[in-house]
Amino acid sequence: RGTQLDNSPSLFSARLCGPEACVAPCRRRRSGTMAQPNPGSKVLLMGRAGAGKTSMKSIIFANYLARDTARLHHTNFIEHSSLRFLNLRLNLWDCGGQDVFMENYFESQREMIFQNAEVLIYVLVAVSDKRGNADTSKSVPAEGKDLNYFTHAIESLRQWSPSARVFCLIHKLDLVHESKRAEVLRKYETDLMNIAQGINLSCFGTSIWDDTLFKAWSQIVYSLIPSIDQLELQLKHICEVCEADEVVLFEKNTFLLISHSSRRAIADGHRFEKISNIVKQFKLSCAKVKTSFRSFQVKNSNFSATIEPFLPHSFVMVVVSDPQVHHAATSANLWAARSHLAELNKQGAPWGSHL
Numbered sequence: 001r002g003t004q005l006d007n008s009p010s011l012f013s014a015r016l017c018g019p020e021a022c023v024a025p026c027r028r029r030r031s032g033t034m035a036q037p038n039p040g041s042k043v044l045l046m047g048r049a050g051a052g053k054t055s056m057k058s059i060i061f062a063n064y065l066a067r068d069t070a071r072l073h074h075t076n077f078i079e080h081s082s083l084r085f086l087n088l089r090l091n092l093w094d095c096g097g098q099d100v101f102m103e104n105y106f107e108s109q110r111e112m113i114f115q116n117a118e119v120l121i122y123v124l125v126a127v128s129d130k131r132g133n134a135d136t137s138k139s140v141p142a143e144g145k146d147l148n149y150f151t152h153a154i155e156s157l158r159q160w161s162p163s164a165r166v167f168c169l170i171h172k173l174d175l176v177h178e179s180k181r182a183e184v185l186r187k188y189e190t191d192l193m194n195i196a197q198g199i200n201l202s203c204f205g206t207s208i209w210d211d212t213l214f215k216a217w218s219q220i221v222y223s224l225i226p227s228i229d230q231l232e233l234q235l236k237h238i239c240e241v242c243e244a245d246e247v248v249l250f251e252k253n254t255f256l257l258i259s260h261s262s263r264r265a266i267a268d269g270h271r272f273e274k275i276s277n278i279v280k281q282f283k284l285s286c287a288k289v290k291t292s293f294r295s296f297q298v299k300n301s302n303f304s305a306t307i308e309p310f311l312p313h314s315f316v317m318v319v320v321s322d323p324q325v326h327h328a329a330t331s332a333n334l335w336a337a338r339s340h341l342a343e344l345n346k347q348g349a350p351w352g353s354h355l
Contacts, residue, residue: 040082040089041224042116046105046153047123048146049074049097052171055208056123057081057094060217060254063284066208077101078113085221086251086258086313099145106152114153114160121220122150122166126173126184126205147191154196166201167220168192174207181205211273214280218257218273228259234341235261242333243325245303248272248317249310255280258314275317279307297327306330311338 045053055069061083075096083090093113095105105113124146150168157164170188173181189203204216222228231249239247239261246266249258257272268274279293286293295308303321310316318330 040091041118043090043092043119043121043220043224044095044113044117045092045121045123046095046149047097047171048099048102048125048149051097051123051125052208053094053097053123054079056169056171056206056213056217057092059208059213060256063280063287065284069208074098085254085256086225088221088224090221090224102149106149106156110156111160114156117157117161117164119220119223120153120157120164120166121169122153123169123171124150124188126170126181126188127175147195150192151195154199157199164200165223166196166199167216168201168203169206169216170203171206173205173212174209211270211277214256214273214276215270217254218276221251221254221256222258225258232259232261234337234344235259238333238337239263241337242318242320242330243322244318244320244330246317246319248275248319250276250279250307250315250317252309252313252315255283255315308334310334311341 045057047053052069054072054075055064055066058064058069058072059066061081075094076098077096079094079096081090081092081094083092095101095113124143154166157166168188170185173185176184185203185205192203193201202219204212204219206212206216225231235247235249240263245264246260246262248260250256251258255276257276260272283293295306297304297306299305303319304327305317305319306327307315307317316334318334320330
């Protein structure tokens with residue numbers, strides 16, 4: 001069925017990598033040189049002290065467990081980090097949130113901080129950081145100060161980086177009673193949208209104790225990948241050739257979602273962040289016993305799911321429910337897909353060098 005197991009590798013390559021297979025062809029540059037890698041995207045991480053900015057950064061990029069973030073200290077002034085996602089370099093400015101620092105950012109350092117920013121991640125605390133305090137009215141003054149600082153940040157962006165994208169994370173949402181979370185998130189989103197009219201803004205409710213953090217950060221880094229629509233067309237073709245239900249691409253180290261393609265509707269809209277969290281925890285468990293995770297396969301009577309390395313900076317997950325599609329055929333098509341995407345990289349695909 002589909003790809004025959006007795007075919008030669010060259011036929012697999014022809015099926016996936018021939019001229020007709022290149023859904024989004026990339027022409028070779030006249031100079032014959034490859035596309036130059038992105039020199040670095042400036043990402044601002046802001047919010048008041050205690051909002052959880054450094055904790056979330058440590059979980060996503062430094063493999064911290066949520067329980068280990070309690071030993072982290074407050075950030076003083078601005079902490080610069082050069083982080084890797086795929087082969088992209090993220091110049092992350094983790095801005096300390098003490099009031100004296102926040103006032104300086106907007107009074108005397110606006111140009112230095114906000115100039116040439118591609119993304120602003122603004123973190124607000126859903127409630128006061130005291131478990132059991134579900135009365136949101138007690139945190140009104142703090143909320144007012146949060147929105148005041150956010151207003152100054154938006155004004156600074158309008159002046160120095162008007163095309164920057166803004167992501168607002170309503171953090172520590174686990175401290176809000178489950179029945180009130182949607183209401184709290186909706187109120188914050190309304191207030192923030194009113195302040196940032198005309199700005200490309202997205203809001204997410206997050207917590208370090210569940211999968212929501214992975215969903216939010218996946219969307220943030222997704223916005224930084226160049227020509228992602230072309231990559232998605234390639235994934236769609238791979239999904240069709242493999243006769244898979246779904247093909248999903250994850251970043252190698254953070255295991256954040258890069259992109260995916262599905263051939264049928266799948267009910268669980270939160271599956272990607274759940275998988276990111278599960279695999280990240282499994283990788284950390286492997287590290288504790290001084291071994292490393294390479295790949296695994298989950299199989300039952302309804303489907304098989306395989307996660308394995310794909311390109312130097314990414315992993316791929318292939319989900320197949322058709323019992324007539326053999327794992328060996330899927331592996332052969334993935335092998336051909338690697339060659340295909342490597343060739344597109346040589347031709348100057350804008351996203352190719354980052355995978």
